[in-house]
Amino acid sequence: MQAAQKVPxxxxxxxxxxxxxxxxxxxLTQTGPSNGGRRxxxxxxxxxxxxxxxxxIAEKHGNQIALANGCVCCSIGDDLMRTFIEVMQQDPLPxxxxxxxxxxxxxxxxxGFAAVDPQMRLDGIVTLVDAAAHHIHSKDPHLADNYAKQxxxxxxxLISKTDLADEKQxxxxxxxxxASYPGVPLAEITHGKMPINVVLGLNTDSEIPHPQGDIEHxxxxxxxxxxxxxxxxxxxxxxxxxxxxxxxxxVLRDSEGAYVLHLAGGRISTEAYARDASGHFVxxxxxxxxxxxxxxxxxxxxxxx
Amino acid sequence: MGDKVSxxxxxxxxxTMNPHLPHATHxxxxxxxxxxxxxxxDIDGWQEAWGPLELNADFAERSLLPGFIEGHSHMxxxxxxxxxxIGFYDREGPDGTVWPGLKSxxxxxxxxxxxxxxxxxxxxxxLAWGFDPIYFTDRRMNAADLDAVSMDCAVIVxxxxxxxxxxxxxxxxxxxxxxxxxxxxxxxxxxxxPTGEFLGQLGYYMAMRTTGINLxxxxxxxxxxxxxxxxxxxxxxTTATDLVNPMPEGSEKPMxxxxxxxxxxxxxVVAFQGNSKEPEEAVARMQELQESNSDKLRFSIIKMVxxxxxxxxxxxLKWPHYYNGAENGLWYIEPERLGDYLxxxxxxxxxxxxxxxxxxxTEVALDKIEEALREHPWPDHRHTLxxxxxxxxxxxxxxxxxxxxxxLFSNHLYYxxxxxxxxxxxxxxxxxxxxxxxxxxxxxxLAIHSDAPVTALAPLFTAWCAVNRLSSGGVTxxxxxxxxxxxxxxxxxxxxxxxxxxxxxxxxxxxxxxRADIAILAEDPIEVGAQGLKDISVIGTMVGGHVHLNxxxx
Numbered sequence: 001m002q003a004a005q006k007v008p009x010x011x012x013x014x015x016x017x018x019x020x021x022x023x024x025x026x027x028l029t030q031t032g033p034s035n036g037g038r039r040x041x042x043x044x045x046x047x048x049x050x051x052x053x054x055x056x057i058a059e060k061h062g063n064q065i066a067l068a069n070g071c072v073c074c075s076i077g078d079d080l081m082r083t084f085i086e087v088m089q090q091d092p093l094p095x096x097x098x099x100x101x102x103x104x105x106x107x108x109x110x111x112g113f114a115a116v117d118p119q120m121r122l123d124g125i126v127t128l129v130d131a132a133a134h135h136i137h138s139k140d141p142h143l144a145d146n147y148a149k150q151x152x153x154x155x156x157x158l159i160s161k162t163d164l165a166d167e168k169q170x171x172x173x174x175x176x177x178x179a180s181y182p183g184v185p186l187a188e189i190t191h192g193k194m195p196i197n198v199v200l201g202l203n204t205d206s207e208i209p210h211p212q213g214d215i216e217h218x219x220x221x222x223x224x225x226x227x228x229x230x231x232x233x234x235x236x237x238x239x240x241x242x243x244x245x246x247x248x249x250x251v252l253r254d255s256e257g258a259y260v261l262h263l264a265g266g267r268i269s270t271e272a273y274a275r276d277a278s279g280h281f282v283x284x285x286x287x288x289x290x291x292x293x294x295x296x297x298x299x300x301x302x303x304x305x
Numbered sequence: 306m307g308d309k310v311s312x313x314x315x316x317x318x319x320x321t322m323n324p325h326l327p328h329a330t331h332x333x334x335x336x337x338x339x340x341x342x343x344x345x346x347d348i349d350g351w352q353e354a355w356g357p358l359e360l361n362a363d364f365a366e367r368s369l370l371p372g373f374i375e376g377h378s379h380m381x382x383x384x385x386x387x388x389x390x391i392g393f394y395d396r397e398g399p400d401g402t403v404w405p406g407l408k409s410x411x412x413x414x415x416x417x418x419x420x421x422x423x424x425x426x427x428x429x430x431x432l433a434w435g436f437d438p439i440y441f442t443d444r445r446m447n448a449a450d451l452d453a454v455s456m457d458c459a460v461i462v463x464x465x466x467x468x469x470x471x472x473x474x475x476x477x478x479x480x481x482x483x484x485x486x487x488x489x490x491x492x493x494x495x496x497x498x499p500t501g502e503f504l505g506q507l508g509y510y511m512a513m514r515t516t517g518i519n520l521x522x523x524x525x526x527x528x529x530x531x532x533x534x535x536x537x538x539x540x541x542x543t544t545a546t547d548l549v550n551p552m553p554e555g556s557e558k559p560m561x562x563x564x565x566x567x568x569x570x571x572x573x574v575v576a577f578q579g580n581s582k583e584p585e586e587a588v589a590r591m592q593e594l595q596e597s598n599s600d601k602l603r604f605s606i607i608k609m610v611x612x613x614x615x616x617x618x619x620x621x622l623k624w625p626h627y628y629n630g631a632e633n634g635l636w637y638i639e640p641e642r643l644g645d646y647l648x649x650x651x652x653x654x655x656x657x658x659x660x661x662x663x664x665x666x667t668e669v670a671l672d673k674i675e676e677a678l679r680e681h682p683w684p685d686h687r688h689t690l691x692x693x694x695x696x697x698x699x700x701x702x703x704x705x706x707x708x709x710x711x712x713l714f715s716n717h718l719y720y721x722x723x724x725x726x727x728x729x730x731x732x733x734x735x736x737x738x739x740x741x742x743x744x745x746x747x748x749x750x751l752a753i754h755s756d757a758p759v760t761a762l763a764p765l766f767t768a769w770c771a772v773n774r775l776s777s778g779g780v781t782x783x784x785x786x787x788x789x790x791x792x793x794x795x796x797x798x799x800x801x802x803x804x805x806x807x808x809x810x811x812x813x814x815x816x817x818x819x820r821a822d823i824a825i826l827a828e829d830p831i832e833v834g835a836q837g838l839k840d841i842s843v844i845g846t847m848v849g850g851h852v853h854l855n856x857x858x859x
Contacts, residue, residue: 078551079581081521104638109635112489116503116510116514118515143636146635146636
């Protein structure tokens with residue numbers, strides 16, 4: 001059971017109307033095996049809101065919709081445990097699971113499922129914050145505490161509905177979030193558009209991106225090969241890059257053996273890797289991240305070490 | 306009419322719950338219904354036109370009441386009886402076997418070792434249930450306790466609350482939890498190691514994912530339903546609820562087959578899980594389900610769950626929230642979406658039962674019901690708040706004004722009363738916990754419940770709780786204004802619950818024309834009085850004229 005890599009789980013959190021479904025729509029249409037991408041299984045509250053083009057739907061069966069691109073959507077129907085059981089019975093297992101959490105869900109509760117599932121790991125919690133409604137949501141008499149928890153749980157914060165907010169609101173919100181959650185990467189999102197690798201991380205070792213350059217929406221990417229750097233040293237170095245690094249992934253080796261390193265938001269995790277490690281390492285960050293030369297230098301093992 | 310025989314049952318006393326004839330000694334039954342109630346002479350007159358009455362004296366020394374109605378239970382009560390009961394109190398299984406209570410963690414472990422030693426297939430998962438740590442204050446059960454039972458198979462202990470479970474290291478290794486992210490739902494010791502306790506749904510999920518036992522399938526199987534009915538029967542219940550069921554497509558047929566069988570000893574009201582589909586589809590599904598209604602099976606109510614539980618610190622409370630400083634609880638649905646569902650169901654003329662535990666949640670539910678009624682006025686909607694444990698007198702006043710009923714979780718007073726005084730609510734607020742007296746004083750239709758399997762299903766015990774308000778630690782909750790009388794409590798577990806299910810014209814009292822659903826008791830609860838209510842022996846039940854006797858009762 002332990003041989004295969006665990007399936008990553010990404011939780012999309014945020015209030016009703018914060019743009020969770022738009023983001024999910026965007027992610028689902030950017031990928032799928034038929035596009036050479038990953039097989040995503042998305043857990044949603046409501047198929048109707050997904051607004052998937054009819055020609056994209058390959059098959060509808062009970063609470064599942066198979067998309068033509070190879071992805072699958074499952075409706076949760078207020079029974080998350082049952083839905084996870086069903087999803088984890090799929091053969092083969094999906095490459096990635098995304099859950100669109102309900103507007104009042106505590107994402108850390110959902111994350112617990114990944115913690116106790118032998119074949120799942122938490123990749124990250126993405127929380128959408130509605131720029132136009134933040135002043136209402138943060139003072140809601142019944143929901144303000146819930147709202148604060150969703151934001152506090154995030155590994156990646158996305159400010160949505162910026163087109164509906166005035167410039168002052170938007171700047172104030174950015175400042176507030178940056179001050180409260182200094183280690184958490186923050187980006188703005190319009191109409192759900194966000195590069196899939198920023199939200200879900202890089203798919204597989206074989207997906208070799210361009211070594212350096214801009215990707216859409218003002219994100220930059222750096223790739224390199226690391227040789228035998230002790231993982232503690234590598235993690236310490238990555239820590240110095242926060243909060244400008246959104247994602248990192250490496251299939252690496254050190255004296256303890258082969259492992260996969262994931263960085264989602266400020267959160268770094270490693271898991272054992274059963275096959276040969278390529279040493280391949282990719283970082284996606286914001287333009288403020290150190291440049292390629294600086295990164296190459298940072299991740300070259302010093303002679304003294 | 307002709308010469309068909311009707312049976313006239315003689316009893317020591319009959320408490321009818323019919324205000325026009327509260328007390329009687331004879332009851333005549335015909336075609337599953339009550340032909341007449343009164344004295345032997347009162348009933349005699351029916352013979353002339355309706356044929357012979359045959360006297361049955363089997364219950365001549367017994368007391369008869371309307372069959373009890375459990376307005377908030379779950380068929381899951383029937384699912385665990387294939388596993389091992391290890392609770393604190395003696396508990397009777399569906400076959401009448403009494404499982405003795407275990408009074409310490411050591412006794413529990415010793416019992417589990419004994420079970421393991423007796424098993425032929427020692428590698429299969431060992432599952433036990435009913436463990437209740439509130440009675441063991443010296444320490445908590447940990448993985449080492451269960452490792453002592455076996456290191457070579459999964460050993461899993463479900464708590465009575467169903468909110469927590471314990472696992473041994475075999476399970477934790479299989480789930481690979483040790484390296485996992487910190488989760489507040491995995492209890493850890495001072496060194497950060499998991500102790501073996503898992504909170505909420507996580508434990509169940511882990512148990513299923515590591516053992517392959519599909520508890521979800523077992524929970525909805527016909528065998529579980531039959532076990533549930535047999536447990537209910539032993540406590541005098543003739544109508545019970547399965548108060549939230551997602552009813553996937555096609556599930557109604559096997560359910561109807563099981564319930565309609567003559568030897569299935571009760572009526573079942575199933576509450577459709579209101580948010581299992583989007584509002585319009587859910588209304589359509591409910592209409593489809595109602596085509597499967599029969600004399601014994603009813604799809605007549607919708608259930609919505611709005612918050613969590615008080616003892617789990619997941620109920621939504623008004624400021625200042627929890628006595629011990631725990632942060633406020635959880636919404637299980639967005640208030641806005643609760644409102645959307647209430648509007649859709651009110652428009653469609655479907656009665657909704659809303660689970661609200663904390664007072665903040667009760668208030669929001671009432672706001673949403675009020676909004677729905679403004680859009681879709683419906684004088685006798687009878688929407689009902691379930692649990693509603695922390696309602697104030699002002700909430701009850703509002704409920705009265707809106708036509709909302711209440712079904713209070715009176716068993717909580719006994720099982721968690723001490724915890725509510727000392728940990729969750731503090732003494733002042735704990736006084737109003739499950740305030741049945743307040744509800745009746747304000748004119749709110751009242752039922753009381755067990756929420757089985759969360760607490761043991763036994764309406765006479767629930768009535769005892771509402772009458773005495775005594776905690777398991779021996780403390781009385783409140784100042785007397787919250788207590789109800791024995792008569793009021795008996796009404797709540799019969800007509801009160803029937804009214805909450807809109808079945809008061811069919812069941813809930815013993816009077817001409819109603820269904821012959823009867824609880825057969827060893828003693829008359831009115832004569833026994835407040836103290837002994839919970840100890841009255843239930844001899845059996847009659848459901849639609851069919852008698853179901855409990856074994857070994859006198």
